[in-house]
Amino acid sequence: MKLFKCLYTLAVALTVTCKKQYIDISPKPNKDLWLHGKVPLRGKPAYEYRILDHWDNLDDTVERGYAGNSIFGWTLEKVPKERIVKYARLNQKIGINGAVLNNVNANPDILTEKYLNRVKEIADIIRPYGMRTFLSVNFASPSALGELETADPLEPKVREWWNKKVDQIYELIPDFGGFLVKASSEGQPGPGDFGRSHAEGANMLAEALEPHDGIVMWRAFVYSATSPDRAMQAAEEFLPLEGQFKDNVVIQIKNGPIDFQPREPFSPLFGLLNKTSMAPELQVTQEYLGQSKNFVYLGPMWEEFFKSDTYRDGKGSTVADVTSSSKLSVVAGVANVGDSDFMCGSIAAQVNWYAYGRLAWDPTLSAEQIAKEWINLSFEKPRDMSKKQYEKNFVKPMLQMMLSSRETCVDFMMPLGLHHLFHADHHYGPDPSYETTPMSRPDWTAPYYHKADAYGVGFDRSSTGSNAVSQYNEPLRSLYDGEDCPEELILWFHHVAWDHKMKSGKTLWEELNNHYENGVKQSENYLKQWKKMKSYVDKERYNDIKKCMETQVHDAHWWKDTVLDYFQGFVNGTRTTSEVNTTTSN
Structure with a gap:
């Protein structure tokens, strides 16, 4: 009996001691994210092109990046194949099938032979994992590279320059996806510099890419210093061009009318364009939501966005429906990936990469379901603990914190x-x-x-202010304009x-x-x-x-x-x- 009591006392002491220590768990979920788990991709994806946009510069810095330098290693002697393979495999697991390799504020040098050969190496690495390669291009590249005196899209010699450049790219990369373009915005050159429209600029590039099955993603992020309301400018510039874009052009629209704020109404363009393909642009990197230094899960924000009713075709015309049904079906997310230990700057930020991929595949998924998946893929139940205890003391509180974190940030x-x-x-x-x-x-x-x-x-964006409410379809127009404006947006509109x-x-x-x-x-x-x-x-x-x-x-x-x-x-x-x-x- 004395021996039993001694052993029992020792066991209790060890148990208490263990509770104070960290559980010894396999390190795979730390560094490998969801690579070794089972992601439940089901059915047909909602969007044909599910793309990560990297704002990576050729000096390896990353604009609005909070996870180290570019994973593509532009300045390294050799392409970092091992980490790019891992990146591609992680994307394949969650259904992402394309990557724009460089910053939308594009350096024209990306189109030189030196960098195109580098792009080819990267394309060869990610191709086996179902990913196509895309590039951001500077609209003024012909003149910026010193090869022409102008970049006017209606000049025959400019069109010829782009045709030859595109042919050169496809000789290197037969499955090249196309171009992402930030034009006439924040100092970036564009067709407006030559008195041409967005449609004339985009269509010039589209014609060069069309024979190769390439696409143009033309960003709607445009605004000038003279406008009385920046939130209205995208609709003011693109609605008059409705139906003028070629079929292989998609207008890439940020989720909100300003710039990835913690809470915005959806961009009114989603409810206005009908004949023009539209692509939602989300920001996975947390530029305005803590920059990978805060605990913020973006799933609830994106669920709110995709399920927002635009009323474009009557009740039930959600953002997800009107964009995924476009002729050219594209969704884009600004990546939060870098060469840091956890690839996203912190473990907590990894879920936002995962959530983007899941919603790009199926935008009807709930933030809660995605969070549960990520928790199960990223954390392991301690071996000596019951499932019930683990669910109660870890999974449930983790889920509650994640689902409330965006609102807490707001x-x-x-x-x-x-x-x-x-x-x-x-x-x-x-x-x-x-x-x-x-x-x-x-x-x-x-x-x-x-x-x-x-x-x-x-x-004051009401009918007596800037009248931004007029860009929304009824009944949203009256709702946002009146006394019943949702309080979570009241200071946006009033x-x-x-x-x-x-x-x-x-x-x-x-x-x-x-x-x-x-x-x-x-x-x-x-x-x-x-x-x-x-x-x-x-x-x-x-x-x-x-x-x-x-x-x-x-x-x-x-x-x-x-x-x-x-x-x-x-x-x-x-x-x-x-x-x-x-x-x-x-």
Whole structure:
């Protein structure tokens, strides 16, 4: 009996000790993501082309990248085959079948022999895994490379130049997919420089690619400094060109009318174009949602977007339906992939790559289903633990945190339809005043969007303001224009008094405070919950996700204090203007 008691005491002591340590789990899910798991791809994919857009530069830096340098190793002597194979295999598992290898702010040199030979090597590596290669091109390449004096798309010699260049590419890469083009936007050259339309520019490239089964993805991200409402410009420029684009051209449209904000209404273009193919563009890299340093799962945001009803063809015309049924069926996601240890900068960011692939295959999937899949693929139940215990103490709380994380991010950053309050240059952290960052254009400053004054806050896009609501089909037009505008978008569409009574009975100012406070509390709760889950996950993943959550707690306080202190000045009358210095910045 004494021996039994001694052994029992020892067993209890060991159990207690083990609970304080990390579980010893195979490291495969850390570095290999979902490579060794079973992804439930079923049925026919909704989109024919399911593409990752890499904003990778030829010096290996990545614009808006938070996961190290380019995985393609443009500056390396040899192409890093091993990591590109792994990348291609991961994409194949989730149904992604194409990659744009370089930045939309394209360096013309990508079309030189040196880099095309490099592109061929990469194409040869990813081809066995069902992936086609695409390139971003600079519209002014013929002149930028010094081979012609002009890039006017209606000039015969320019058209001939592109025809020869495309032929050269297909000699190297027979299954080359086509071009992605950012034109006449943010300083990038385009057909507008020559008095030509987007259709004339896109069609020139389309004609060169057509004999080879290549496509043109022409971005709708266009806006000028002189427009009174940037949110309206894409529709204003592309709707008049309806039906003028060739069949192998697709207009690539960001999910929202501004720029991948934590919450935007869907771009009105999705409900306006009918004869022109449309491709949704999502941003997997978290430019405005914590940059791989915060714990933010984007699945709920994308589910909200794909299921949004455009009413283009009556009730039920969801964004997913009107885009996947286009003649040219394309979906694009700006990649969050780099050469960092976990490929995405953090383990928590890996789920967004996975979620994009799953929704590109089937945009009717729920964020919850995708999150469950990712948890099962990425984490393993400790060997000595019951399934019931693991589900209760790890899977369920992990799922709850993931599904609420996007709304938490909105709450502590830009709730109730606020947008573009971030730091001007790197887009990390709050800067609602832009007092410390002079900019050359007012539409690159926060006050252009929040319009805060002594009366209230918000951009008036109602029928008595910029009338951006007119670009939406009924009943959305009336909904967004009226008193029943959804509160999560109220400051997107209306300039609202600080003392306006919200549905909760609180004033707008009180409601704003509550949202920011909730974002802070939720972020703190995530960290507390994760610490309780320490014994269910290995040390590497525990520390990585813990670091994200600790950073988020800091950032949530930073956002809350900065934004509310700034707006408080308008509420109490100590700040009277939101005008900023718009002198040219260095």
